[in-house]
Amino acid sequence: MNRNYWQPGYETMPREELRELQLARLRDTVARVYAKVPIYRERMDKAGVRPEDIRTLDDIRRLPFTVKQDLRDTYPYGMFACDMTDVVRLHASSGTTGKQIVVGYTKRDLEVWDNLIARQLVAAGVGSDDFIHVAFGYGLFTGGFGLHGGAQLVGATVIPVSTGNTARQLTIMQDFGSTAICATPSYALYLAEEAEKAGIADKLKLRVGIFGAEPWTEEMRRQIEARLHIKAFDIYGLTEVMGPGVSYECSDQKGMHVSEDHFIIEIIDPDTGEPVPDGTPGEIVFTSLTKKAFPVIRYRTRDIGTVNREPCPCGRTFARMSKPKGRTDDMLIIRGVNVFPSQIETVLINLGYPPNYQIIVDRVNSLDTFEVKVELTDDNFDDSVAALARKERTITEAMRSLLGIGPKITLVNPRSLTRSEGKAVRVIDRRKLHD
Amino acid sequence: MAVKQLSVFIENRPGTLVEVTEILAAADIDIRALSLAETPDYGILRLIVDKTERACEAVRASGRTVTVNHMVGVRICDRPGGLSAALRLLAGKGFEVEYMYAFLSEKENEAEVVLRVKGSSEDRAAAEKALAEGGFDLIV
Ligand SMILES: [Zn+2]
Numbered sequence: 001m002n003r004n005y006w007q008p009g010y011e012t013m014p015r016e017e018l019r020e021l022q023l024a025r026l027r028d029t030v031a032r033v034y035a036k037v038p039i040y041r042e043r044m045d046k047a048g049v050r051p052e053d054i055r056t057l058d059d060i061r062r063l064p065f066t067v068k069q070d071l072r073d074t075y076p077y078g079m080f081a082c083d084m085t086d087v088v089r090l091h092a093s094s095g096t097t098g099k100q101i102v103v104g105y106t107k108r109d110l111e112v113w114d115n116l117i118a119r120q121l122v123a124a125g126v127g128s129d130d131f132i133h134v135a136f137g138y139g140l141f142t143g144g145f146g147l148h149g150g151a152q153l154v155g156a157t158v159i160p161v162s163t164g165n166t167a168r169q170l171t172i173m174q175d176f177g178s179t180a181i182c183a184t185p186s187y188a189l190y191l192a193e194e195a196e197k198a199g200i201a202d203k204l205k206l207r208v209g210i211f212g213a214e215p216w217t218e219e220m221r222r223q224i225e226a227r228l229h230i231k232a233f234d235i236y237g238l239t240e241v242m243g244p245g246v247s248y249e250c251s252d253q254k255g256m257h258v259s260e261d262h263f264i265i266e267i268i269d270p271d272t273g274e275p276v277p278d279g280t281p282g283e284i285v286f287t288s289l290t291k292k293a294f295p296v297i298r299y300r301t302r303d304i305g306t307v308n309r310e311p312c313p314c315g316r317t318f319a320r321m322s323k324p325k326g327r328t329d330d331m332l333i334i335r336g337v338n339v340f341p342s343q344i345e346t347v348l349i350n351l352g353y354p355p356n357y358q359i360i361v362d363r364v365n366s367l368d369t370f371e372v373k374v375e376l377t378d379d380n381f382d383d384s385v386a387a388l389a390r391k392e393r394t395i396t397e398a399m400r401s402l403l404g405i406g407p408k409i410t411l412v413n414p415r416s417l418t419r420s421e422g423k424a425v426r427v428i429d430r431r432k433l434h435d
Numbered sequence: 436m437a438v439k440q441l442s443v444f445i446e447n448r449p450g451t452l453v454e455v456t457e458i459l460a461a462a463d464i465d466i467r468a469l470s471l472a473e474t475p476d477y478g479i480l481r482l483i484v485d486k487t488e489r490a491c492e493a494v495r496a497s498g499r500t501v502t503v504n505h506m507v508g509v510r511i512c513d514r515p516g517g518l519s520a521a522l523r524l525l526a527g528k529g530f531e532v533e534y535m536y537a538f539l540s541e542k543e544n545e546a547e548v549v550l551r552v553k554g555s556s557e558d559r560a561a562a563e564k565a566l567a568e569g570g571f572d573l574i575v
Binding site for chain 1: 440442444446472474476477479481495498499500501502504533534551
């Protein structure tokens with residue numbers, strides 16, 4: 001039986017052995033950052049913990065957390081743990097909410113990264129016969145080059161098409177015979193729409209897609225699968241920790257296996273920093289175990305998710321993390337109610353609207369206003385004003401029953417909301433302007 | 436039977452109406468009649484044109500939401516009471532008119548009225564039948 005493993009020795013390693021490996025690698029990493037990275041040493045000294053205090057895996061809790069601001073404060077190279085001569089690649093994450101951050105990789109880091117990506121491609125059934133259409137951005141963003149390296153390693157034919165120029169992407173897909181696609185889910189849906197418009201959606205050879213780099217829902221997965229006629233797999237990663245390749249879905253698709261030989265996952269209560277029991281939602285925290293250039297210790301991702309350490313039918317022993325419910329950053333608090341954009345998306349897809357929406361929050365007379373722009377497709381367009389008003393009310397009420405708060409719905413033209421050859425703009429929070 | 440009406444969803448921002456009329460002009464479409472239903476947030480522009488399908492494609496290609504509906508069309512003598520006779524007949528038979536608008540016919544002393552009857556296409560067909568039996572001249 002083909003279990004689609006890339007490195008079965010690690011992916012199915014007995015948990016006891018895996019924990020020993022983790023502990024050895026953790027001790028090594030902690031010793032290295034203590035010696036080489038001043039901010040880690042200062043924090044550990046302040047917390048009164050020394051590298052030799054890490055005797056069991058549970059001792060990781062004695063280590064201080066790392067947050068994104070630390071990466072900004074030490075910009076550009078203050079958290080690198082090796083000589084810059086050994087760094088062979090830099091990537092950066094965009095500075096939409098402040099100064100950008102930069103991360104680095106040694107040759108060995110890149111080898112590890114390629115193998116981690118290869119694991120997720122092979123788990124999705126992608127192999128050397130495939131033509132992989134990499135529609136993640138190439139450049140400082142980790143998506144393009146990350147997937148590229150792994151795809152090459154499994155021996156597939158890589159098509160490094162990057163983002164943009166959708167018409168050309170479709171031509172390439174048709175002419176080059178792309179069988180697998182890597183992209184953000186919102187761009188995959190956009191491609192599907194454009195392919196349908198061009199009448200070629202069922203002429204493509206695509207059979208599988210690997211999607212990540214932005215939050216998406218199960219409903220969106222079903223749409224992508226139905227419209228592109230593919231099986232869609234979820235991957236997870238973030239620039240600060242590695243880029244794509246941190247966790248990946250197997251064919252069972254009940255959570256993403258964390259490559260625990262390279263990362264330790266913890267779930268904590270974001271308010272207290274204390275661990276929560278398996279299965280309880282909390283903030284996802286990662287510690288890298290093998291990275292040489294840019295190790296991270298207890299990095300707080302601000303993603304909210306759960307972890308499941310039950311055995312998986314696929315035979316992998318790695319713990320599985322849930323699809324992040326949303327980022328703590330993305331979570332909106334509107335009139336005291338927690339709102340995740342993914343919940344809005346779920347309602348829209350269930351009611352037959354495109355998952356392309358925009359949430360606009362503002363404050364008028366010290367009261368929060370909550371508006372959702374929804375694209376009105378021809379199928380949903382009814383010529384009568386009364387019928388459209390009914391549709392708006394239906395959406396509002398469906399959202400109210402899920403969230404406890406009902407937005408004002410504004411219908412807009414199809415494909416008119418900012419869309420995303422990279423990432424979609426889902427939230428406009430104008431309240432900050434008034435603070 | 437019935438008159439084809441093109442409906443265009445109009446976002447509430449300046450210039451959209453003009454844009455639609457320009458798109459139609461560029462596609463060589465002759466507008467015979469139009470009516471705009473407005474709410475504070477959006478509008479629905481309803482048009483009777485000479486080439487409905489072509490107009491629909493042109494507007495859709497500009498990224499707007501469109502739909503084509505079949506309407507009841509009836510010719511009314513341009514004299515007092517002409518319209519109310521038709522409406523009275525429909526109301527008497529239990530039809531509800533959702534909206535309507537009129538435009539001048541090419542013939543003298545005659546107006547053309549398009550109206551949307553609430554309900555399904557069967558209701559529309561029944562309304563047309565009732566008008567025809569009542570002696571009204573339907574636009575086909
Ligand atoms: Zn599995």
